[in-house]
Amino acid sequence: MADQDAHNTVGAEPPALPSLRWEEPPEGPVLVLLDQTRLPTEEVELVCTDVPALVQAIQTLAVRGAPLLGLAGAYGVALAARRGFDVDEAAAQLSGARPTAVNLGYGVRRAAAAHRTACEKGADEEGAAAAALEAARELHRQDAAASAAMAGHGLALLDELLPGGGHRILTHCNTGALVSGGEGTAFAVALAAHRVGRLRRLWVDETRPLLQGSRLTAYEAARRGMAYTLLTDNAAGSLFAAGEVDAVLIGADRIAADGSVANKVGSYPLAVLAKYHHVPFLVVAPLTTVDLGTPDGAAIEVEQRSGLEVTELTGAFSAAGVEGGSGLPVAPLGTQAYNPAFDVTPPELVTAIVTEEGAVSPVTGTGLAELCARSRRVTMS
Numbered sequence: 001m002a003d004q005d006a007h008n009t010v011g012a013e014p015p016a017l018p019s020l021r022w023e024e025p026p027e028g029p030v031l032v033l034l035d036q037t038r039l040p041t042e043e044v045e046l047v048c049t050d051v052p053a054l055v056q057a058i059q060t061l062a063v064r065g066a067p068l069l070g071l072a073g074a075y076g077v078a079l080a081a082r083r084g085f086d087v088d089e090a091a092a093q094l095s096g097a098r099p100t101a102v103n104l105g106y107g108v109r110r111a112a113a114a115h116r117t118a119c120e121k122g123a124d125e126e127g128a129a130a131a132a133l134e135a136a137r138e139l140h141r142q143d144a145a146a147s148a149a150m151a152g153h154g155l156a157l158l159d160e161l162l163p164g165g166g167h168r169i170l171t172h173c174n175t176g177a178l179v180s181g182g183e184g185t186a187f188a189v190a191l192a193a194h195r196v197g198r199l200r201r202l203w204v205d206e207t208r209p210l211l212q213g214s215r216l217t218a219y220e221a222a223r224r225g226m227a228y229t230l231l232t233d234n235a236a237g238s239l240f241a242a243g244e245v246d247a248v249l250i251g252a253d254r255i256a257a258d259g260s261v262a263n264k265v266g267s268y269p270l271a272v273l274a275k276y277h278h279v280p281f282l283v284v285a286p287l288t289t290v291d292l293g294t295p296d297g298a299a300i301e302v303e304q305r306s307g308l309e310v311t312e313l314t315g316a317f318s319a320a321g322v323e324g325g326s327g328l329p330v331a332p333l334g335t336q337a338y339n340p341a342f343d344v345t346p347p348e349l350v351t352a353i354v355t356e357e358g359a360v361s362p363v364t365g366t367g368l369a370e371l372c373a374r375s376r377r378v379t380m381s
C-alpha cells in the first residue's frame with residue numbers, strides 16, 4: 001500500500017490558517033476569507049465588502065463547512081450593519097445561501113438578535129452594529145474553544161475504544177482549521193492523536209465531486225506533518241476489508257433530534273461499511289450543529305447542487321449559478337447527474353456523537369437534548 005510519508009515533525013506545525021477574519025481598513029470594514037476553491041495550489045484571499053459577495057462565496061464554497069458557515073453568517077450580519085445595509089434583508093439572504101448546515105442560520109440569527117436587542121435598548125446605528133460584531137466575535141471564540149474540547153473528548157473516546165493506540169482513522173470531506181474558528185471537528189481529534197504520537201495513519205477520502213478531502217484535508221494534514229494517505233471514495237470498502245481502518249471520524253452539517261446525522265455525501269456508505277466491519281463510527285460536531293427543532297433525518301433538507309460538478313472536472317468552481325461550466329468534460333454533453341451535497345446517516349449506525357460537552361450515543365437522541373440544555377449555548381428560535 002502506497003503511503004504518503006509524514007514530512008514534518010510534531011512540534012514544527014505552522015500556525016493555524018486564517019480561514020476567515022474581520023478587518024477594518026480606512027475604506028470600511030471587510031470580511032476576508034481564505035478562498036477554499038483555490039486550494040491546495042494557491043492561498044488566495046477573498047475580500048467581501050457586502051452581503052451579495054459573501055453569499056456568492058458561500059454558494060461557490062469559497063467559504064464552507066458547518067462551523068465556519070456559522071461564523072460567516074454572523075460576521076455577514078455585522079458587515080451589513082456596519083456598512084448601513086438593511087440587516088433583516090441581509091440576514092434573509094445569508095440564511096438562504098445554503099440549506100443543510102444548521103450553523104449558517106444559527107450564526108445569522110445570533111448576530112441579528114444582538115443587533116435587534118441593541119436597537120430595542122436605544123442604541124444608535126453604530127452601537128447596534130457593534131453589538132452584532134461582538135456577537136460574531138463571541139461565536140468565533142466559542143467555536144475555537146469547542147474545537148479544543150471536542151479534540152480532547154474525541155481522543156479520550158478513541159483511546160477507550162481502541163486501547164492498543166496506533167489509530168488508523170478514516171475521514172471524509174474536510175473538517176479541520178479551514179472550517180472552524182479553531183482546529184476543526186473530526187480533523188481536530190485526529191490532530192490531537194497525532195500530537196501525542198497515537199495517530200498511525202489518517203486515511204483521507206478524496207470526497208467526490210468537489211474533492212474537499214484531496215484538496216483541503218490532505219493540504220491540512222501535510223501542513224501538520226501527519227501520516228496520511230489519500231484514497232478514492234470507492235476504495236474505502238477494500239480498505240475496510242483489508243482490516244486497515246480502526247475508526248471512522250466525520251463532522252456534521254446538521255444533527256436532528258433523533259441523532260440522525262447529515263454530512264457530506266458519502267458519509268452514509270462509510271457508516272454502513274463501518275457497521276459491517278465492526279469499526280466505530282464517530283461524529284464530531286459542536287452543539288451548534290445539533291438541531292432539536294428537526295425531529296429526524298427525513299426532515300433534513302439536503303442541498304442539491306449543479307450536475308456540472310459531476311459531469312465536469314472543476315465544474316464546481318467555474319459553473320456555480322451559470323448554465324454550462326468551463327471545466328473538463330468527463331461525461332457526454334447534456335448528461336444529467338444526481339448531485340446531492342449531503343446524505344443522512346441514521347442514529348443506529350453512529351457509535352457516538354462527540355461534542356464539546358462530551359460524547360453521547362445517538363441511538364435514543366435524548367443525550368443530545370441533555371447536552372444542549374447543559375451547554376451555555378445561546379439559543380434562539
Ligand SMILES: CSC[C@@H](O)[C@@H](O)C(=O)COP(=O)(O)O
Nearest residue numbers: 064065066173175185251252264
Ligand atoms: C466540521 S465540518 C462538517 C461538515 O460541514 C463537513 O464535513 C461538510 O460536509 C462540509 O460540506 P461542504 O459542502 O464542503 O460545506
